[in-house]
Amino acid sequence: xxxxxxxxxxxxxxxxxxxxxxxxxxxxxxxxxxxxxxxxxxxxxxxxxxxxxxxxxxxxxxxxxxxxxxxxxxxxxxxxxxxxxxxxxxxxxxxxxxxxxxxxxxxxxxxxxxxxxxxxxxxxxxxxxxxxxxxxxxxxxxxxxxxxxxxxxxxxxxxxxxxxxxxxxxxxxxxxxxxxxxxxxxxxxxx
Ligand SMILES: C[S@@+](CC[C@H](N)C(=O)[O-])C[C@H]1O[C@@H](n2cnc3c(N)ncnc32)[C@H](O)[C@@H]1O
Numbered sequence: 256x257x258x259x260x261x262x263x264x265x266x267x268x269x270x271x272x273x274x275x276x277x278x279x280x281x282x283x284x285x286x287x288x289x290x291x292x293x294x295x296x297x298x299x300x301x302x303x304x305x306x307x308x309x310x311x312x313x314x315x316x317x318x319x320x321x322x323x324x325x326x327x328x329x330x331x332x333x334x335x336x337x338x339x340x341x342x343x344x345x346x347x348x349x350x351x352x353x354x355x356x357x358x359x360x361x362x363x364x365x366x367x368x369x370x371x372x373x374x375x376x377x378x379x380x381x382x383x384x385x386x387x388x389x390x391x392x393x394x395x396x397x398x399x400x401x402x403x404x405x406x407x408x409x410x411x412x413x414x415x416x417x418x419x420x421x422x423x424x425x426x427x428x429x430x431x432x433x434x435x436x437x438x439x440x441x442x443x444x445x446x
Contacts, residue, residue, distance in 0.1 A: 261424045263378050266294045268420050269346060272443050273373045273443040275300050280436055282367060283325070284332050284360070285350025286332060287311050293320045296344070303342065305363040307331045332360035337367045343430040345367075348377045349424075352395040358406045365410035374412060376403070384435035386428045403442045412444030 269291065269340040274279070277299035281294045286304040288311065295302050306312050312327045330336035332354050345364040352382050352421065354360045379397035387393045400417040407415040420441040427434045 260426050261422050265348065265420055265424045266291055268422075268441055269370070269375045269377050270294050272344070272416075272441060273375050275344060277436065278384055281339070281344040281346060282335070282337060282342045282364075284335065284345060284347040284364060285353065286315060286325070286327075287349075289315045289325065290321065291346045291348045293318070296323045296325065300344070302326065302414075303328055303330070303337060305330050305335060305337070306322060307353075312352070320377070322353050329381050333363060333440050335363045335367055336406060338367050339366050342364050342369065343372050344373070345374045346377075347375075351376055351378045352393050355394055357395065357398070358409060362410045365407075365412055365444070369397060373409070374442075377436055377439060378442075379424060380419075380438045380440050382435065382437045384426075384433065384437065386431060386433055387426065387435060390429050391393045397437060398440070400403045400414055400440055400442075403440070407442065407444040410444070412446060415444045417442040423443045 266361045275298050280301045282303045286306045304325040305328045351357050360420040381397040381399050403417045422439050424437045
């Protein structure tokens with residue numbers, strides 16, 4: 256499904272913005288079927304794959320790239336099951352708009368980063384497509400970039416950048432003739 260919504264460009268941008276290096280450790284929050292994790296493994300990065308859905312982790316485990324061993328963890332973005340200062344990078348692609356308390360989740364993502372570590376969030380800009388909250392589990396109709404900047408600052412992150420990721424998400428409605436076309440932002444902060 257993801258392939259029809261947006262392309263690998265989002266992942267390429269996320270990984271290059273973090274300047275990922277081999278043998279470093281990343282957390283992929285809201286890992287889903289492992290879109291970001293697959294790219295991280297291809298770059299030689301070790302991955303802690305976190306999702307609140309056991310079903311998604313089961314699907315992830317069956318993916319070919321999982322043979323290279325992402326460590327799967329069941330847990331919520333708002334209470335990450337990882338010790339403080341443990342990872343070099345945190346990625347959350349298209350997860351935050353499903354989270355009830357995004358500011359708390361960003362605080363948790365910052366907590367688990369090592370000093371000097373990088374947080375990368377890629378998600379939807381604020382939009383008006385109500386059907387996404389009705390038909391899917393979206394909690395938020397995207398985000399305002401100024402809110403992202405404020406939440407990164409609250410979490411103690413520095414060198415924050417929030418801008419257009421160079422890609423749009425195109426999501427058709429299951430029940431109506433509507434189709435959403437929403438710009439995707441990338442947010443980066445350093446601990
Ligand atoms: C739209 S999918 C994105 C999956 C993946 N990151 C990708 O890029 O394809 C959102 C994922 O976030 C997970 N999720 C939603 N709310 C969460 C939360 N509060 N904590 C952890 N995971 C959550 C869902 O189970 C789902 O796997």
